[in-house]
Amino acid sequence: MSKRNQTLGEFIIEHQSSFKYSSGELSRLINSIRLAAKVVNHEVNKAGLVDIIGAAGDTNIQGEDQQKLDVYANNKFIQTLTNRNIVCGIASEEEDDFISINSQDENHQNKYVVLIDPLDGSSNIDVNVSVGTIFSIYRRVTPVGTPVTLDDFLQQGNKQVAAGYIIYGTSTMIVYTTGAGVNGFTLNPAIGTFYLSHPNMQFPKDGKIYSVNEGNYIHFPQGIKNYIKYCQMEEGDRPYTSRYIGSLVSDFHRNMIKGGIYMYPKSSVSSNGKLRLLYECNPMAFLAEQANGKASDGFNRIMDIQPTELHQRVPFICGSLNMVEKAEAFMRKG
Ligand code: AHM
Ligand code: MG
DSSP, X not given: OOGGGOBHHHXXXXXXXXXXXXXXXXXXXXXXHHHHHHHHHHHHHTTTTSXXXXXXXXXXXXXXXXXXXXXXXXXXXXXXXXXXXOOSEEEXXXXXXOEESSTTOTTOOOOEEEEEEEEETGGGGGGTOOEEEEEEEEEOSSOTTSOOOHHHHSOOGGGOSEEEEEEESSSEEEEEESSSOEEEEEEETTTTEEEEEEOSOOOXXXXXEEEOOGGGGGGSOHHHHHHHHHHHSOBTTXXXXXXXXXXXXXXXXXXXXXXEEEEEOXXXXXXXXXXXXXXXIHHHHHHXXXXXXXXXXXXXXXXXXOOOSTXXXXXXXXXXXXXXXXXXXXXXXX
């Protein structure tokens, strides 16, 4: 069968034995994410039609208003992963604390924890701009059959077993890695099946797109300001093109296909930037490296940062290898 006609279900089965720890558990986990993605996709697509948009009245741990669809996506992913008895713990950007599953059951042998940003960029929903789900999967470090602890979640990104995102865009896609490259699958909504549409995705080594919220320019570190000026300078293949959707998954996805750099640096008003290490930066960094790109906080590899808290934020620079290295050089010069 041509790879291009391969469904995500077939792909998961075919590649199951190549996983480092091949018990079928990780395959079932990715299958559950696929299922929840379809359900959330259905709801996101209806956003313009039904009265579901707007703050639900709750405020999340970061003090931001939750949109109703955030709540829906959060519940749907947690429900799907819990009901199917596949993971031992879940942490979500929308939950204050992690969730321990079947912590009372000694026979509970599940090994994986999932960290998830159920609907990233949700402020874009009411203007019909793409949003995404980001997920990150680790093996627990505490013994199976015991309740999970914070240590199971505060692992360095380099310990990830799998990571990916779902982009609810002009097409809905799942893009993920299990540490053997990055593959993208596009949903045929008529029959509810994801097909392998983007095998072995790679960041071009160089790019011409820079993505950053330039409205914050005045607050950026000098190194970032200088790099932005470099991008705008007329020399060689520059000036580069500026593209910023304000939806990490969409900006990342475009840059991976076309070549580019995404930056959410620290600033004088937010000392660690905005993005969360565990739910956003680590999974995107794993994907970037698996696609021959790079992810950094300006000085260090994102996946080598030791997390100290669930909702920790870090500066994030990610994309085509040469562009990220250039931005790092500007950061070092200050
Ligand atoms: P969220 O998790 O509250 O949705 O915030 C994350 C989003 C990213 O998708 C996006 O890149 C960034 O916030 C945009 O932030 P800003 O509006 O400050 O540029
Ligand atoms: Mg988010």
